[in-house]
Amino acid sequence: MDSLTFLLSGTILAATPLLIAALGELIVEKSGVLNLSVEGMMALAAATGFIVVSATGSHWLALFAGGIAAMLLSAVFAVVVLFALGNQVASGIAVGILGLGLAGLIGTPYEGMTVAPMARAPVPLLSDIPVLGPGLFNHPLIVYLVPLVAVLLWWMFRTAKLGLVIRAVGESPESAHAVGYNVLAVRFAAVLVGGFMAGVGGAFISVVSSTLWSDGMIAGRGWIVIALVVFAMWRVERVVLGAYLFGMFAIAELLVQSMGISAPSQLLTSVPYIATIVAIALLSRDGRRIRLNAPVSLGRVYAGTH
Amino acid sequence: MRLPWTVEARAQRSPFAPLVAPLAAVTATILAGLLLFTLLGVPVTTAFYQLLVAPVSTTFNIGEVLLKATPLLLIAQGLAIGFRAKIWNIGAEGQLILGAIGGSLLPIWFNDSQNPMMLVGMALAGSCFGMGWAAIAAWLRSRFNANEILVTLMLNSIALQLLYYLVAGPLRDPFGFNFPQSALFPDVAMLPTLFGGARVNAGLFVALAATVAAWFFVERSMTGYRLQVGGVAPEAARYAGFSEKRAIWLSLLIGGAAAGLAGVFEVAGPLGQLQRVVSPGYGFAAIIVAFLGGLNPIGILFAALFMAVIYVGGDIAQASAGVPYAVIGILQGVLLVTYIAARLFVDYRVRWRRSAARVAAH
């Protein structure tokens, strides 16, 4: 395979789970809830998905099962922050640790095992384009579906009533309640949907892109997902951009090797983390912009009314 | 969907309120642990014994509990100061790793040294490294307003890669058959152990001293007061003229120094060298310890001991019954989740809605 093809294909595979999970987190944050447990949700989903694909051989079922597992975990988070009024930062960390622990436990018998890759669905005509075709259009079907989800969400937050309601709840839950919306229901649903999407992302990593399970394989991607949402200033189109950009950083190791430069592998592994820090610092500098774009009630406890 | 209860912030708290949530969380965690062990095929009585009795049944095991409580206590005291100011340093794990690296430099470079001041130098170097690592987050937050949660987390991952790089290369034992670890430390670089056979070492006293210092800092000092105002009422802190930047720097530096010192105690204690694994997640567990202790220095002391029991109990269960080590992570998660949920009853007066009758009325 051509090295450019290889890099394009690697970027797409690395970016897809980040994108779906970040879109999920975007929905959650737009509703005013900061769910920091993405790492744990993705890990649990990766383990669950791997177990399901090992048992059934169905990658689709594995992705779905991963989504469900993460959604159940996110329900725990939702109950703690929405009903028990827990601090969102601490609750997210707590549920994240729980998820990592559960993933480690159920995954123990599968440590180091591999599964068959997901069937590819080359796009007719497009995949025949030299170099670009095999890099961009010769992937499993799920890879093309995720950007479609992004388009759907972009439309939803721009024009659809549902998007408007989520934004309203995220800006001022008090006002949303006063005009008659059920803040808790909206937020609960947002957290569950976000959890499902994080789960699909996590399962994608174990059953599609790496086809193996090892404890700790999410390796901070869940946190990069959260950073992506900040980086994107809570805008769908920028989440897409950021996800593919970070997909590229994630394969920095391959990129550098393909250019024939030698560097310590640990440094290359650190590139996505360093890039995240730099991106966060650059993007946060303008406090006005953050305040203009961030959901106003993000992270705040909403105790409801009497 | 409505809350099935109504809540009001409590105006006055009973003196026992702070005990309610930790006790509820500990109980829930023990029950979850027994359930989990049972599901894994361990009989309940054995599970109970391994999880809670065995860790405190022999001198050696008690020593193990105290050994693991040392870094947890030290780190949690540092983190709690920041958490009270709502500065979320989630990077203690990375700061611990940097502390371990910093503390290892002297004994690696002067491997045959007999200098009795070696440990002091290591402690200083380690806490400075930990502080330095945390300072990156402090600088980025105060200068660029970069979220410290994300930055400290990323720094954890980078610290780990840095450690892998160092033990595989620059700091590797040249006579170590290419194993990714440093040379063993000289005796002057090792913390003295406290009682026969057990591995617990003098670091425990430092952690206890840090607890006393933290108590004075939090309860009595003006700086502690400033930080706390910043945490509970940031607008009031701004109004009073308490600098937010100072709070950020102070919180992160204290947390970083404590975690760095804990890292030194690991390499100068149970490990005796720098290697790829210097912490079984103490940096994260300490976050839980800080919360479980109610961010109160005395509460943290008890929370650290309980967490250490879980660690040792998990170790014993793994060794004797083949229970996966991941169980510890689950119990830690359950502990913090139930603690946060139980806080509802401490911070608020909760009353059930009499909604059923009213809904039926129309």
Place this chain on the structure above:
Amino acid sequence: MITREAATATTGAQVPLLELAGVTKSFGPTVANEDVALSIMPGEIHAILGENGAGKSTLMKMIYGVMAPDAGRIRWHGEDVTISDPAHARRLGIGMVFQHFSLFETLTVAENISLSTDQSAARLSPRIAEIGDRFGLPLDPAALVHSLSVGQRQRAEIIRCLLQEPRLIIMDEPTSVLPPSGIEPLFETIRRLAAGGCSVLFISHKLEEIRSLCHRATIMRAGKVVGSVDPAAETKDSLARLMIGRSIPQPTRTPARPGKDAALELRGLDHVPDDPFGTHLQGMDLSVRPGEILGIAGVSGNGQRELAALLSGETALPRGDRDRIRLDGSGCGDADPGQRRRMGMAFVPEERNGRGAVPEMSLTLNALLTAHGRGMVRRGMVAHQSARDFAESCIAEMGVRCAGPQSEARSLSGGNLQKFIMGREIRLAPKVLIASQPTWGVDVGAAAAIRQQLIALRDTGVAILIISDELEELFELADRLQVLFRGRLSPSLDRAEADTALIGDYMTGGFLTEPAVATPPAAAA
């Protein structure tokens, strides 16, 4: 004006539209509403009169389904109902215009309104224009809410309400956000509504307004209904007696004898706020001399918040602009609040819980917040005894009702906490005191005490600046007045030359067209 009889006759209904009996609601130990009864006929403009803390807002929230009563019954068209939430209230035909608006700043007017209807923003736009025309409420449907003035936001709220064709509209202190010239048009809108058969519940503590607008007034005191009267047949004083049990106390004052040199000065202050929804302050000039009170009037949202933060130091200017703010002649624009306090400035902010005081902390620890420099810290450690003594003196001097210095700030009523904060700042013996909305949400008795203290403080030679959106309060207190409008300050007016008409004109920007704008306030005074 339509009389009650006429209103009833036009609809021909004898059954009250809304009837409340025995409605009770308590929050923990505080009873907010006790055994409240109320009856409103179709087409009636009905006032709920009561001072701050009398329980008006709680009652309205129960009628609108935001809260549920603990006991009592609500009848709508003569039938018992349980209003489970605001959506239910709206389905019944009850609309509400909130005092603190429930609009979303990042959405447009049309999007905001579409959130409470089934229609899309695009479809609603022409209807918004049509309703605006019919009821005298002009508004651009495509405007983002954060770009609107407070008065325009109120119009958006009212239009949102009207689109649902309600039978009853609740208006919570609707005139508090309007300049004097905006009040009569609002009343005209309300009268048109009533003429069309819609009932209006008009919540206010302003007696004159109720007398000129309402058919009926229910008066509340301490959570209970103390009377139901025809307001036109009452005098201002008789209404006041019903409302607070006595005449409204007026502070006693002597003419000011100000010193010569300004204690606090602003010179050509320009500031673009960090908050993207904040007000840009431009070319601000003012000066306050020792022994006088300068009042800053204006409709809220015209830059009061930004001005107060710049004066207190919560927002600091860049070093180059330090001389734009002068304390006793020396520039302090770049100083933080602590430094300004040491220079002799004290500040009472508009938010008490969470800014002026830490709700979760005791009064002793709250004394420490600004008074820590007065011997309360020794070698870095807090000297609790002296902080406690300080708090006790504040409590005694201001007559703060609380269980002692160990009480948590949040356990105090708004008025008592404000007295404590005021006492703390006064005890700092400042040269300049800045108070923002000093009696917002405070009961009449405490407000009178606070105002009297401010006048007494002025007489000891302190320079006082008061920012308030209550004109009556400024007329009581201020020796001179300036008006804030869209981030600009009017020329200074002496107490004698300032009347409601002129100030009202300034509050809508009348001063901007006058040639005298450039006159510095010191010269004008």
